[in-house]
Amino acid sequence: MGWIIPSAGTPILFQDLVQAFLAVLDGSRAVQKFETFFQEYLGQRYCFLVNSGTTAFYVILKALKRFSNRGDVLLPAYTAPSLILPINATGLKPRLVDVSLETFNLDVEKTGLLLSWETLCLLPVHMFGMPCAMDELVDVSKNEGAFVVDDAASSMGAVLNGQLTGTLGNVGFYSFNRGKNLSTLSGGLICTDDPELALAIEEEREKLDAPNGLSKLGIAAKVIGLALAVRPWFYTLFKPVISGFKYTALHPDFAAHQYTGLQAALGLAIFQRAEQIFKVRTSNGLFLYRHLAGRKGLVLPKILPRSKPAFNQFPIIIEDEQKRDLILNEIVASGVEATVLYPYPIHEVYDLGYDLTEDPFPNATYLSRHLLLIPTHPIMRRDDLEKVVQVFDQHFPKMN
């Protein structure tokens, strides 16, 4: 029996863990240091760490509300459903926009039609680590006086026009949750260049509680688990246990807390290798792209010109819905944990008041039924990628 490659994975080394635990024992101001690190790395004047991407978005929304009475938040109908939680928690109204089946990201034209003087902010998401058309989206938002919150939760390291995703709006955020491009178990980062917004964000962040001693202990234990879980031998042997800790698609609520020093110290250690990790994500995705492009029955995403994706996973549309599960099972059986993230579009997860007798967001629904995701993290080796391509070879032969 071979080892299974997990669907998500940040390579955490033994020395990263040692460095993190020593730094905390030493009482170092790791959170502040990690924020300073990001100011430099992102080229943004203000950076704030919190306990999750969801909390980051929550803090941003609370800050934006201070500047405007508008109540609508526009977001893609196919993305992380948990984004609805902070919108509801701040008393704002989620308004969905359909996605494009070409780019798998927000449909720019439909976004323009839905933006209005009631729009507090637009939330463009760079799905699967592929930059979306931010230039156009920022332009149409500016015309309506709406803020742009750049959701780079799953696209850290991706670049558009020479700039990192997350830095392309008025304010942006990232996630360091398990499945993201780089993980410290959990975590969220807010960045902005706007001093007034930064002040409001800082005040809102101050209001968050520090995690208590028990949850800090829990985080410490899980951080060790995370480092082990990305080792295929460990993952294979302890899969039933690890599955219990996995991020489930829908959490009923979110806990907003501060980030921990241990995770910041771990992050500082892992980020020494960030460029390398993002580079492998890009090249693994492009390998799949090259080998699967131009096959009848598959649709690959259109990558924007002057963009460099940092693939969180590599997304593929399988036109024949019936075939998706078959392919998924065969890839998993070959030892690579492919997935079908977000099995439902947001309007099918939450009742947001839309009339569903005729699907208002058909492209989002289509993606949820047809997308298959292949891991691109650095634990995927060339022969793992080749195994995946071989499964496709059998069902979607190469055309000449």
Ligand SMILES: *Cc1c(COP(=O)(O)O)cnc(C)c1O
């Ligand atoms: C994961 C994710 C989030 C939420 O981040 P958490 O740290 O899991 O709370 C938000 N937006 C997108 C696009 C994501 O992929």
